[in-house]
Amino acid sequence: MNRYLVATAGLSLLGLSVTACGASPSSSSTAPRAITVGTLYSGSGAFATSSQPQLAGLKFWISQENSKGGVYVGAYHKRIHVKLVTYNDQSSATTAATLYTQLITQNKVNVLVSDFGSVLTAPAVTIAQEHHQLLFDPTGTGTVFFTPGNKYIVLTALPTSGIWPAPLVQFLLAQHISKVAILYDSNDFDASQAATVDSGLKAGGVTPVYYQAVPSATASYGTLIQSIKATNPGAVLEFGYPPNDIAFLQALRSSGVHFPMVFTAFPGQLHQLLESNVGQAGLSYTYSYGFPPQLAYNTVNEGLGTSAFVQAFAPTDPASVNFLDIAGYQTGLVIQAALRHASSLSQLALRNAVASVSGSLNTIDGSFKIDSQGGQVGELLPVSQLFPSGSTTKIQMVYPPASATHSAVYPAP
Template sequence: PTTATTLYSQLISVNHVNVLVADFGSVLTSVAVPIAEENKMLLFDQTGTGASFFTPSNPYIVLTSLPTSGLWPDSLAQYLIKKGYSRIAIVYATNDFDQSQDQTLVSKLKAANITPVYNNGVPTSTSSYSVLLNNMANTHPQAVIELGYPNNDIAFLQALKASGDHFKMVFTIFPGQLPQLFLTSSGPSSINNVYTYPAPPLLSFSHVNYGLNTTQFESAYKQQTGQSANFLSIAGYNTGLIIQKTLETANSLNQLSLRHAVSHFSGSLTTLDGTFKINSEGAQVGETLPVGKITTTSQGQVSVKFVTSPNS
């Protein structure tokens, strides 16, 4: 974040860019938001979904490629309630991204008269979950939810495998975005039968009205790079599409004109990442994430079974 702060400022004051794009994730985006607002520069926020980034007083942010994190747990809460799980244990990292998810999830569960038997926030730097898992297991949960970044998820799933504990449902966020990372770091068994939010390309969109659909992009990306597309490459491509559409339709490079252009086509654009729609604060509300259960083979093949409706 310290390096990002310097570079965002340099892009604006030294390079005098017309278009400013944030790096991946809420941690690196968090330092860009106040800089962009102070300099009256529109920030194209790729995947920084922290709910605190979006306020009525700041028109200088647009979230392009993920829904604001406060919306993510809608499908998860829906599934837990439908399954009748009353004993739910949650551990979450205390950053904007994960904490806002915990707040939404707990709120929706309590509205259904379900109070988590365990709900504990830990530093994002947490790398050992053995004691935490033991504390969660002592509450005899039916469902165990871990909300973190990829390193948190990996450490949690490794600790779960080592513990020998078994629960009816285990949920973590990033296997649905970066399955190959988990296969490489922990092996196929680490995410087998784990629930997650499947993101593109596990969540595939065939009917689009702007840019390539999921299958076309995967083919083109493989041909260009020799690598398989993952969510990060799709998020980057989708951000490019949104910027391209903005420049096609804006009257000028004035930053509020760019923002007005985005608002104008919001809700009418369907890409390989779903429906692009922002609210008045610039938060993405059109792209929804279902809940799915991952299955892996010993050869590392990954498939997903959707347990809530994929909006595709």
């Protein structure tokens, strides 16, 4: 029997030594030679379309800083070169967990940035907390991530999903739309938005006439649209991920049903993707959230403003710039502010520095403001509407009045 045991133990080690290649420990006695930023991206899978632009935005920030000789680190009073370490998690949360640990324990990154969205950020939350590593979370807005005891997370580029729809609720109430239908996908991200709209409307005296969760894999919306039509709603809100929004808008168009107002989350965020799949006719006069760059912030005190960013990021194809490019860049700006103000490179010093700039940082993504748990409460998302323009559609902000660039057309023609 012993023979087995020795063999197996030996093999365990063999297997591990295979995996151990590629680790590069860095020492940090004086000023480090480079600031290592570690992140994951999805080269494929459900989140690839969103993850890749987010990484591109972060890379853009790094190249901007490195072209100036590095990012300014206040603790050492000098600019230090930024080095990026990335791995592909293939949209798998399980793979991501291993890779986040690898970034922390083997690559010993100075700055940890999570992948796009709540699903791929979830495994990072505990891992970061356990290793006392601050997690810069660009777009993982899940409500379960932000807990009173956890100092090791900051949400950089979006508000928590619970407060996304706050302006939307105000808009619905201001338009006196009394019959609201809500269809949402059963995942944390969409369900928390739906719950916020539901409770917000009820507080305003409006009870949704249709409030239904459907599995995230739903593709046949045709039948559901008939059920919604039977309630004769004045507004239909669909909360999903991009594939759901595409399937819903396509089904709506091909079913020939017309609603006075249709709201989906992603046309404002991934305009080109939605337009290439749904087309002008399917998007015209629908509503969405307003995200940068359509929502412009040109008065900033950190980094580039909207027009300058779009010019520098995609000089040949400004229309291709989407929100997630900006989310990645915005995360870089928060890191930059933290590095400038932190008294050392320790993770808690970075966290305190982020807290110290909260409320005074105005960027391409609006006013950066976090609560004590690291959740984002600035950067509110206005309501936008898509108007036909030539052979495509153009996104205009319609609510609240302070950010409006156009007045809302309700009911949709």
